[in-house]
Every structure is written in C-alpha cells, then in structure tokens.
Amino acid sequence: MSFVCFFLSTQGRWHHHHTKQKHHTPHHKTSEISAAPFPAPEPSSPLAPEPLSPFTPEHSGPSSDGNADNSTGAFNVRNFGAVGDGVTDDTKAFKMAWDSACQFNSSVLHVPSGFSFVIQSTIFTGPCQGGLVFQVDGTLMPPDGPDVWLENNSKRQWLVFYRIDGLSLQGSGLIDGRGQKWWDLPCKPHKGINRTTLPGPCDSPIAIRFFMSSNLTVQGLTVKDSPQFHFRFDGCRNVHVESLHITAPALSPNTDGIHIENTNGVEIYNSVISNGDDCVSIGSGCYDVDIKNLTCGPGHGISIGSLGNHNSRACVSNITVRDSVIKASDNGVRIKTWQGGSGAVSGITFINIHMENVRNPIIIDQFYCLVKGCTNLTSAVYVSDILYESIKGTYDIRSPPMHFACSDSVPCTNITLSDIELLPAKGDMVLDPFCWNVYGDMETLTIPPVSCLMEGIPRTILDNKDMGYCG
Ligand SMILES: *[C@@H]1O[C@H](CO)[C@@H](O)[C@H](O)[C@H]1NC(C)=O
Ligand SMILES: *[C@@H]1O[C@H](CO)[C@@H](O)[C@H](O)[C@H]1NC(C)=O
Ligand SMILES: *[C@@H]1O[C@H](CO)[C@@H](O)[C@H](O)[C@H]1NC(C)=O
Numbered sequence: 001m002s003f004v005c006f007f008l009s010t011q012g013r014w015h016h017h018h019t020k021q022k023h024h025t026p027h028h029k030t031s032e033i034s035a036a037p038f039p040a041p042e043p044s045s046p047l048a049p050e051p052l053s054p055f056t057p058e059h060s061g062p063s064s065d066g067n068a069d070n071s072t073g074a075f076n077v078r079n080f081g082a083v084g085d086g087v088t089d090d091t092k093a094f095k096m097a098w099d100s101a102c103q104f105n106s107s108v109l110h111v112p113s114g115f116s117f118v119i120q121s122t123i124f125t126g127p128c129q130g131g132l133v134f135q136v137d138g139t140l141m142p143p144d145g146p147d148v149w150l151e152n153n154s155k156r157q158w159l160v161f162y163r164i165d166g167l168s169l170q171g172s173g174l175i176d177g178r179g180q181k182w183w184d185l186p187c188k189p190h191k192g193i194n195r196t197t198l199p200g201p202c203d204s205p206i207a208i209r210f211f212m213s214s215n216l217t218v219q220g221l222t223v224k225d226s227p228q229f230h231f232r233f234d235g236c237r238n239v240h241v242e243s244l245h246i247t248a249p250a251l252s253p254n255t256d257g258i259h260i261e262n263t264n265g266v267e268i269y270n271s272v273i274s275n276g277d278d279c280v281s282i283g284s285g286c287y288d289v290d291i292k293n294l295t296c297g298p299g300h301g302i303s304i305g306s307l308g309n310h311n312s313r314a315c316v317s318n319i320t321v322r323d324s325v326i327k328a329s330d331n332g333v334r335i336k337t338w339q340g341g342s343g344a345v346s347g348i349t350f351i352n353i354h355m356e357n358v359r360n361p362i363i364i365d366q367f368y369c370l371v372k373g374c375t376n377l378t379s380a381v382y383v384s385d386i387l388y389e390s391i392k393g394t395y396d397i398r399s400p401p402m403h404f405a406c407s408d409s410v411p412c413t414n415i416t417l418s419d420i421e422l423l424p425a426k427g428d429m430v431l432d433p434f435c436w437n438v439y440g441d442m443e444t445l446t447i448p449p450v451s452c453l454m455e456g457i458p459r460t461i462l463d464n465k466d467m468g469y470c471g
C-alpha cells in the first residue's frame, strides 16, 4: 500500500520534472493504479519487470546513464525519489525501490554512479523473487556518527539483508561507513579523556549484515571506514565474495573486514582488505569455507575465533585459506579459543601464505582472554587436524613466528607443519617457537626449527569420547 500512497502523492512532482515523458499522461485513473501498482511480469517477456511510471521516467528515451537502467527490470533508486546529494535522507526511496525490485525475478535495484546517497539503518527484508541484484555504482553512506543516528534505529547495524535467497550485492561503487565518530567514542580503547577508556554507550553499527540468507554474492565493491565490522554473515548458506576492496585505518577499533558465523558454504576470493582488526574472522558454526587470493594488512590477520566464550560450545570445520598475502599484521593465521568452552576446530588448512613483517604468523591460542582474571578451566574447544603448508616470508621479532599454546587438559592434536620458512623482517631470528601441549608432525624441516611437537594422540583425548563433540 505504501507504493500507492507514494505514487499518488508524488505523481504531480514526477510529471512536472519529467515533461519529456510521453507514454504516461497525468490523468492516470486511480482505480487502475490501486488495482495494480505494477504490471504482473509475463514470464516470457524480458521487459516485464519494468514498473509503471512514475518510477521509470528515464526508460522511455535513451538513458544518460548508459548501462543497467535499460537492462531487464532495472529499478533506479532515483526514480523512486532518491536525491543522492550526500545530505538528503534517501531511506524511503531505497525501501520503496527494494520493495518493488523484490517482487520480480532477476530485477536490478540500481544505485547510479555520480551520486552519494545517505540512508538510515535499514533492514532489506525478503523473501524476494530469485536473482535480485543490488547494483551499487554510486556511493552509499549512513548518517555521520552516533549523534545523528535515529534514536529508534539499532546502533548495531546499518544495512541489513534478511531472509533473502539469491541476492547479488555488486557494482563499482563505494560504501562509506563514516566510522570516525564511532571510533572516537570515549568508550573505545584510549579514546576517553587523557587516553583512558571510559564506560558509556559503545554499540557501533556493522556496515553490511546478511542474516538468515542464502545464495548470496557480494562482488566488486569498495567498502571503507565501517564503524564496526565491514561485513557480517550470520545464519547464511552459500556465500560467494569476490573482488572486494575493504579499507579502514590500522587503528580503527573492531573493524573486521569480513566476519562469518553460523554460516557454511563460503567462498571469499580475490580481495584486498586493510583495517584495524581481523581481515577475515570465522566464528562458531562455520564449515566448508574456502578463502583464496586475499591480500590482508595492515590488520590482525585471518582468524578462527574467538571460540568458546562464556563456556559455550563452538564448532568450526573444513576451512581452507590459500594463496594469500598477509602483511604488517599483528597475526598471520590464528586460531583463538577461551578457556571453558567445548566443541571442536578441525580440518583447517592454511596453504601457500606469504607473510610480510607479521607478528605471530602462525598462532594457536587456547588461553584467549580479553578481560581481567580469566582462570584456567578443565574444558576447552578441541583443536585438531590443522595443516600449515608453505607458509613463508618474514615476521616481526617481537613475538616468536610460531606459537602453539594449547590448553592443559585438552591438547591440540594432529598439527602438521610442512614447508615453513619464516625469517625475521629485521633483527635476529627468534629460535624458540612457543609450544605448549601440542601434538603433531613435521613433514619437512622448518625455519625456524621446531622440536616441541609431541607424537601421537594423548591418552586424555583417546579416553574421552565426548571430547570435541559437535553433533
Ligand atoms: C542500453 O541501451 C544502449 C542503447 O540502446 C545499448 O547500447 C546498451 O548496450 C544497453 N545496455 C544494456 C545493459 O542493455
Ligand atoms: C527466475 O529466473 C530464472 C532464470 O531466468 C529461472 O530459472 C527461475 O525459474 C525464475 N524463478 C521464478 C520464481 O520465476
Ligand atoms: C523512528 O523515528 C522517526 C523519527 O524520529 C519516526 O519518523 C519513525 O516513525 C520512527 N519509527 C518507529 C518504528 O518508531
């Protein structure tokens, strides 16, 4: 119904501004409109999804915009009233464009280049017809900072795609999260008076969140300066990420590039990510994840975890990270778990990864803790079947290049090292990789040498059938 209202209230305006339009007269009968705000698409007609005027005034003539607008079923947000001057709140227009595009198979919601659209925190909800394309060639921005965020909007998320099967978010445009004012909140590390960290509201929005959705593609975009994570996928299935460029300053807090959680069937390819936190972070409930050809850094590297917080069960399996570069980062490839958790991390392969000046290029930390007074507990997320193959390059000598800290009661098992060559970026080689309670094999000699891997599987694991239970 909101369509019809918009249609009626703006009819005059559109016709006023688009006098060149010939095939729609200002004397549309209201009855026609309310009966069918859009023509039902004929399955056989490629042009069927084009909505009625006034939403498509530019369709009638040659499009100044060149592409996409004359492609099948394009819904240009400007035709729904979006202004794109970098100031006007265009949320309503985007919602309407979404609601229309959502109704048709293979339609394109188009955000044209040459414009900057400001939209509030918005949930784009499905289900939609399949094959929906959200084509961003212009710039999308949220309101600038917490002071101008609408009171009744969530401060934890900005653009949310919810319950959608078959969506491609793509284009050559820019998504600018305008994070600075959020990073400067007094609650953020060292941002209070005299570089203290003060209590107070700290929620900051994830730029782009996909929730309970499937068959997703995200491709081509530049995304920068998110207030918090740039992308988060949770409860999703079949996700393909390709050719993204994600940037935020090295000191921006919590600005993970891509975070996945309870999500499976994920491909993350050919992307460049530099930020202030993890390049990619993989949370509980993820499996069948393939990561290839990423360039990460500065940042905190590629991370599985943290897992098992608040004694939770966490399960992550079948993750491959290959053919990637990690540079100027606090960590390279990391697995981090809290004391007291349960579940398992298994079947993880890190292969052909080039490190440049990385602290902790290879690290397993089962004593992960962000608060004071963490105690050692008897249960832990079980880490097993981890392969590190062809991990080469340089490290920052402030930390050992390999660090395996496994919990006392639940050792890490079947950790395989093959073709590891890590040299100091500057200074003297750190000869002692850190090892605690770790079992596994070296398939080749490593640089630096590692002599602390224990053989076989320890009794504590063999005797405890429930260890690493993930069913
Ligand atoms: C749009 O139309 C122009 C001119 O008719 C054509 O050259 C162009 O290929 C079309 N673009 C698409 C995406 O169909
Ligand atoms: C949508 O279009 C695709 C390809 O054109 C087709 O395979 C699919 O059946 C269509 N889905 C619906 C619901 O019409
Ligand atoms: C949120 O606030 C805006 C402006 O303050 C208001 O227009 C809108 O109706 C509110 N929405 C809800 C769901 O309360």
Ligand SMILES: *[C@@H]1O[C@H](CO)[C@@H](O)[C@H](O)[C@H]1NC(C)=O
Binding pocket: 193, 194
């Ligand atoms: C901040 O530091 C300055 C200089 O040390 C001191 O004079 C001032 O009282 C401090 N402010 C607060 C709020 O702690």
Ligand SMILES: *[C@@H]1O[C@H](CO)[C@@H](O)[C@H](O)[C@H]1NC(C)=O
Binding pocket: 165, 214, 215, 237, 238
């Ligand atoms: C996703 O795509 C696959 C393969 O095209 C299809 O079988 C499946 O039904 C789609 N939807 C979901 C929810 O998986």
Ligand SMILES: *[C@@H]1O[C@H](CO)[C@@H](O)[C@H](O)[C@H]1NC(C)=O
Binding pocket: 243, 269, 270, 271, 272, 293, 295
């Ligand atoms: C790797 O990704 C970069 C973009 O970051 C791309 O230019 C390059 O072609 C990709 N390499 C391969 C082998 O796909």
Ligand SMILES: *[C@@H]1O[C@H](CO)[C@@H](O)[C@H](O)[C@H]1NC(C)=O
Binding pocket: 266, 287, 288, 289, 290, 318
């Ligand atoms: C592991 O994940 C890949 C996709 O990344 C999939 O092709 C493969 O079948 C999975 N392996 C197992 C054992 O499930």
Ligand SMILES: *[C@@H]1O[C@H](CO)[C@@H](O)[C@H](O)[C@H]1NC(C)=O
Binding pocket: 367, 374, 375, 376, 408, 436
């Ligand atoms: C936890 O255990 C590790 C390994 O035994 C030990 O180094 C560390 O000091 C312990 N931490 C606490 C808080 O007891």
Ligand SMILES: *[C@@H]1O[C@H](CO)[C@@H](O)[C@H](O)[C@H]1NC(C)=O
Binding pocket: 347, 348, 384, 385, 386, 387, 414, 416
């Ligand atoms: C050890 O882990 C590798 C993967 O790194 C796996 O292929 C192999 O089956 C595991 N071995 C055992 C005995 O589980």
